[in-house]
Amino acid sequence: MNPVDILCRNAVDVIDRTELESRLKEGRPLRVKAGFDPSAPDIHLGHTVLLRKLREFQDLGHKVVLLIGDFTATIGDPTGLTKTRPALTQKEVETNAKTYQSQAFKILDKDPKKIEVVHNSDWLGKMMLKDFLETLGTRFTVQQVLERNDFEKRMAENQPLSIREELYPLLQAQDSVAVKADVELGGTDQKFNLLAGRDLQRSLGLRPQIVMTFPLLVGLDGKQKMSKSLGNYIAVNDCPKDVFGKAMSIPDTLMASYYSLLTAEKYDPSSHPRDAKVKLAKLLVESLHGKKEADAQAEEFKTVFSNKMTPTKIDVIEVPKGKYWIVDFLRLYCGVQSGNEARRLIEQKAISFIGEAGAQAGYDSLEEGTHVQFTSKLVIFDGPVQGDASFEVPFTDGPIVRIGKKKYLKVIPS
């Protein structure tokens, strides 16, 4: 494949492709900009679609300008939102910005010749109101900005739209001028902002950047774009187990797009959906945590879900010696939100104690998989243990508490 085809793979818009071709022929490293607003502490696979593309540019010898939008994050990109985005404090932004960079480097090439990390507070933070009004304020009209799809939508739905949000695209455009971008990448929802950069450069007599947009990765729910705030994401920093598990939970219909946007492999629609998904999950774990983890997770998944066996690695909880009422026990040590939540789980037979019983009263005769049942006032174990809502810690060998299908906790007396 020639470089242009590689770079344009998966792209939705390339404005303009012939320009891109001719600029690639100039034989110098192009400055390829992509901006990320550190609005949440971690980045997810949705971001990696762009990061992977940036990496392709790097591999072809170009220079990535990774723009951390620490200034714009305090504004809040209104893209795709139907309501005002809460602005972050300077401090939150700073913390997030740090983690962003290290996470982005999981995908990007760290060679200083191939990357430049910049923060837009360096120029936007210093911009005087006068400069702003003269440079940006005269080059865009309100109508142009309001053309934007989501602004239009918000107006139509009588949702608030703050002036600050409205100015966001202008700031992003200014970023392109500041970093002298040859190319800027973004999600399809960024098209307007990216084009604003192109317009501004042109109107300032600079070479307009080439704009490339890429599909938004659909989140785990199969409906909305992957985003932190919707909770439908796989984070770059998720542990291997979560990456694998979350990947397995995507709807089948998403597999083709995940394959093409997140892996180098091709999706084979004729293969068994489960196998295809296992392969996908492995590839994703591998890209973030390495091959070894990927294989291990695949094995583990088979054990726990396909063969319905107890997982090999279980989180351990330390519980001080003493007697516990089962509801308190779940709430205090097992991460159950409230007493009512614990009751519900018990009623729904979601709680079981697995393992060799110790000699202590309360659960000594529990069989493997015994259910703990809750009736109006008393907690009654299914087995021979009667009417007592409590049980003892320590155990000679603590039981494994199983909550639902997924969560296992090994109790260790402390």
Next chain:
RNA sequence: GGGGAGAUACCAAAGCGGUCAAAUGGAGCAGACUGUAAAUCUGCCGGCUUCGCCUUCGAAGGUUCGAAUCCUUCUCUCCCCA
């Protein structure tokens, strides 16, 4: 500056004096089933050692035996006119 509409649980949205811990949908959790933690179906979904009690319906006061529902002030949002 003038006039109108609105603020309900994680989100959306009913309710408009007691039967409201608050309909319904989505999200979430659990269960059944399956090809997986897909899909589908079922149950749960403020808190509390729970036949009961406590705290919630923008905020603060007030009317009433009783308020998410009525009144007053305040805060915020939207629409129309200027």
